[in-house]
Amino acid sequence: MEDLTILGEASSPEEGAPSPGAGASRPLRLWELEVYLKCPVVGLCLTKQEQHQLLKRFGVQTKRMSPFDVHEVFVACGENENRLSLRVQGFLERKYARRCRELSGMDEPSLLREWGRDFAAGRMGESFWPLVTHPALSDAGRRKVFGDVHMAMHDSLEDRGLRLREIQELREAREGLSAKLRDSETACRRLEADVRALEKESAVLLRRVEEAEGARAASGRDRPAREVERMARPEEERQRLLARAEVAEERLAAREGQMEVLKARVEELEREREQKDLFIRETHCILEGMKGQGGCDPNCPAYDLCSKRVLIVGGIARMETLYRRLVEENGGVFEYHDGKVRGGSRQLEERLKRADMVLCPVTCNSHAACLLVKNLGKKYNKPVRMLENHSVSSLARAMGS
Numbered sequence: 001m002e003d004l005t006i007l008g009e010a011s012s013p014e015e016g017a018p019s020p021g022a023g024a025s026r027p028l029r030l031w032e033l034e035v036y037l038k039c040p041v042v043g044l045c046l047t048k049q050e051q052h053q054l055l056k057r058f059g060v061q062t063k064r065m066s067p068f069d070v071h072e073v074f075v076a077c078g079e080n081e082n083r084l085s086l087r088v089q090g091f092l093e094r095k096y097a098r099r100c101r102e103l104s105g106m107d108e109p110s111l112l113r114e115w116g117r118d119f120a121a122g123r124m125g126e127s128f129w130p131l132v133t134h135p136a137l138s139d140a141g142r143r144k145v146f147g148d149v150h151m152a153m154h155d156s157l158e159d160r161g162l163r164l165r166e167i168q169e170l171r172e173a174r175e176g177l178s179a180k181l182r183d184s185e186t187a188c189r190r191l192e193a194d195v196r197a198l199e200k201e202s203a204v205l206l207r208r209v210e211e212a213e214g215a216r217a218a219s220g221r222d223r224p225a226r227e228v229e230r231m232a233r234p235e236e237e238r239q240r241l242l243a244r245a246e247v248a249e250e251r252l253a254a255r256e257g258q259m260e261v262l263k264a265r266v267e268e269l270e271r272e273r274e275q276k277d278l279f280i281r282e283t284h285c286i287l288e289g290m291k292g293q294g295g296c297d298p299n300c301p302a303y304d305l306c307s308k309r310v311l312i313v314g315g316i317a318r319m320e321t322l323y324r325r326l327v328e329e330n331g332g333v334f335e336y337h338d339g340k341v342r343g344g345s346r347q348l349e350e351r352l353k354r355a356d357m358v359l360c361p362v363t364c365n366s367h368a369a370c371l372l373v374k375n376l377g378k379k380y381n382k383p384v385r386m387l388e389n390h391s392v393s394s395l396a397r398a399m400g401s
Contacts, residue, residue: 027133030078030089037132038078040149044125100130108141126333181269184262191259198252205245212238308332311355314339314365315390339365352376359398361390
């Protein structure tokens with residue numbers, strides 16, 4: 001790890017400065033927090049991109065540093081007041097200024113109720129810093145907030161492992177589908193060869209029948225008995241050939257039916273494989289983290305969504321976690337509504353009112369829901385983007401445009 005002189009020497013505490021959680025009259029600073037809170041502050045409140053941008057301002061080259069090395073630098077800087085901790089303090093104050101204003105003046109029970117709502121909605125990162133630095137929150141309250149986050153991290157690791165296992169299962173299923181597809185294509189080729197052989201056999205049989213009928217027509221009634229007997233043989237041959245031709249036609253029809261069924265199955269397998277390929281690609285895209293494409297002020301270390309609240313209406317419910325990762329990895333605050341408005345539109349309206357950007361995939365929402373989103377966007381002067389589909393890549397393009 002690089003020699004980070006930016007941490008500097010620990011400054012002596014101000015005379016009469018409040019200790020963490022000891023009835024402070026102002027929000028606590030980073031270096032005044034308990035040691036156990038500094039790790040989740042860095043992990044929840046600073047994205048990886050923000051961390052790299054902050055270090056680059058001090059001339060630190062982070063290309064050879066692992067994510068854990070960078071994380072350790074920021075945890076260590078919080079031990080005392082230094083150049084980096086002061087810069088981090090200022091950045092966090094700006095980033096969470098709006099939420100801090102919303103929580104100012106609340107007492108501890110009200111703060112914990114707010115935390116409970118945000119935690120249940122998956123907005124831990126939005127409220128963690130404003131809460132743990134709030135002067136009205138006691139040490140016990142901070143431990144409660146920390147405990148919720150700590151256990152959620154364990155759950156997140158378990159969820160990540162489950163998602164990776166799902167990806168592996170999808171890969172295996174895709175390989176199985178590919179094998180079935182190859183087998184079906186081979187069977188189709190065999191059937192096509194059988195059909196061609198049957199068509200040739202049928203043509204030969206019909207030609208022999210025609211020859212037999214021609215020979216019978218050429219025979220006269222006045223021929224000797226042995227000639228009549230001899231000419232009766234082609235008639236028998238004709239009947240036998242006709243029977244064989246009928247059997248061949250039936251086999252041909254059966255083969256053609258089987259081939260149609262197999263072709264339909266091949267098309268179905270191909271569609272399934274394409275869908276699984278798409279899901280794997282988009283899931284990997286999220287797990288690896290998508291780069292922000294925003295037009296931030298160059299002085300902003302985030303250089304992305306800058307804590308804008310992004311509301312996604314509809315989409316695929318099982319992909320909500322992926323949508324959340326996409327928004328939060330790009331520095332935004334995630335909001336979600338399933339697009340169902342049968343029970344009333346009040347909840348959707350409340351979420352849209354506090355959003356900075358609204359994304360609405362038209363393929364996963366009813367016409368009524370899409371119309372309601374457009375009307376509410378006009379009513380509250382919110383930018384609404386109607387997307388052609390619900391894919392993660394479509395959402396990423398919409399946020400980056």
